[in-house]
Amino acid sequence: MIVDRLEFIDSDFKQHTAMANSHDTAIQVAIMDNINANIVCELGAGTGNWSGVVSKNLQNKNTRFVLVENFSQAEMYKDIGFPQDIQELQQNMSQFGTNFDIITSSLEALPELSEKVDVVRIDCDGPGDHYKDFTEWLLRNGSDRLVIFADDIRPNVRPDRLFMLHELVRRGDLEFLWGGYEEAAWCRPGAVDKIALVKDIQETYDHYFDFIHHAYHDNFFDSTMSYIVTRPKWIIHAPGL
Numbered sequence: 001m002i003v004d005r006l007e008f009i010d011s012d013f014k015q016h017t018a019m020a021n022s023h024d025t026a027i028q029v030a031i032m033d034n035i036n037a038n039i040v041c042e043l044g045a046g047t048g049n050w051s052g053v054v055s056k057n058l059q060n061k062n063t064r065f066v067l068v069e070n071f072s073q074a075e076m077y078k079d080i081g082f083p084q085d086i087q088e089l090q091q092n093m094s095q096f097g098t099n100f101d102i103i104t105s106s107l108e109a110l111p112e113l114s115e116k117v118d119v120v121r122i123d124c125d126g127p128g129d130h131y132k133d134f135t136e137w138l139l140r141n142g143s144d145r146l147v148i149f150a151d152d153i154r155p156n157v158r159p160d161r162l163f164m165l166h167e168l169v170r171r172g173d174l175e176f177l178w179g180g181y182e183e184a185a186w187c188r189p190g191a192v193d194k195i196a197l198v199k200d201i202q203e204t205y206d207h208y209f210d211f212i213h214h215a216y217h218d219n220f221f222d223s224t225m226s227y228i229v230t231r232p233k234w235i236i237h238a239p240g241l
C-alpha cells in the first residue's frame with residue numbers, strides 16, 4: 001500500500017529546487033516505501049534538496065540520509081543557490097528535519113560506509129575509467145535489498161551510467177527494476193516484488209502509464225526479465241511532443 005505523494009512532492013520542489021522532477025521522484029518514493037528503506041545515499045547531493053524532499057515524503061520518518069558531495073560544481077551552480085561548503089549544505093538540510101550525514105569525498109575515493117545502505121542515487125560525474133572499483137563499492141556497501149537510482153539516463157545525457165549498471169545485470173548482481181522519464185532503478189535480484197509494486201503504482205497513480213515489459217534482448221537482459229516503466233501522461237499531451 002503506497003500513498004499518492006505527487007502533489008506534496010511537486011509543491012516541495014517549488015520551495016526547494018532540485019535537479020529532479022516530481023513525477024520520477026514520486027515513483028522513487030513508492031519504491032523506497034516498498035522496500036522500507038532505512039538508509040539512503042545520494043551521490044552528488046548538491047543542495048541536498050532531493051534528499052530533504054524525499055525524507056519528508058517517505059512513510060518511514062526515521063530513514064537516514066548519507067549525502068556525498070565534493071563541491072566541485074559549487075562555483076558553477078552558485079547563482080542557483082548551491083552550497084559552497086559543508087557548513088552551507090548542513091544549513092540547507094536543517095530546514096527538513098532530516099537525519100543525515102555528509103561525506104565530502106569524491107565518487108572516485110569513497111570510504112567504506114559504517115552501515116549498509118538500502119538506496120543509492122547516482123547524480124554526479126565520475127568515476128570514468130575507474131567505474132569497476134565504484135560498482136564493487138556499490139555492491140559491498142549496499143544492503144540485501146539494495147536499490148540503485150541513476151539520474152539523467154537518457155541516451156543523449158548519461159548513457160554511461162546505464163551501461164555501467166547493465167554490466168552488473170549481465171553478471172547477475174543486479175536486475176533492471178524501473179525506467180522513468182529521466183531516472184531509472186536497478187535492484188538486487190529478487191529484492192523487489194515487481195508485480196506488487198506495479199499494482200500499487202497503478203492503483204495509486206492514475207496520472208501515469210505503467211507497464212511491466214518482458215525483455216527479449218538476450219545480449220542486454222536475461223530474456224525472462226521483466227521491468228516497470230512509467231511515463232507521466234503530460235509527456236504525450238505536451239505541445240510539440
Ligand SMILES: C[S@@+](CC[C@H](N)C(=O)[O-])C[C@H]1O[C@@H](n2cnc3c(N)ncnc32)[C@H](O)[C@@H]1O
Pocket residue numbers: 017018019020042043044045046047048049050068069070071072073074082105106107108123124125126
Ligand atoms: C547535478 S548536481 C546534483 C544535483 C542534486 N543531486 C539534485 O538533485 O539537485 C551534481 C553534484 O555532484 C557534485 N559532484 C560532481 N562530481 C562529483 C564527484 N566525483 N564526487 C562527488 N560529488 C561530485 C557536484 O559538486 C554537484 O553538486
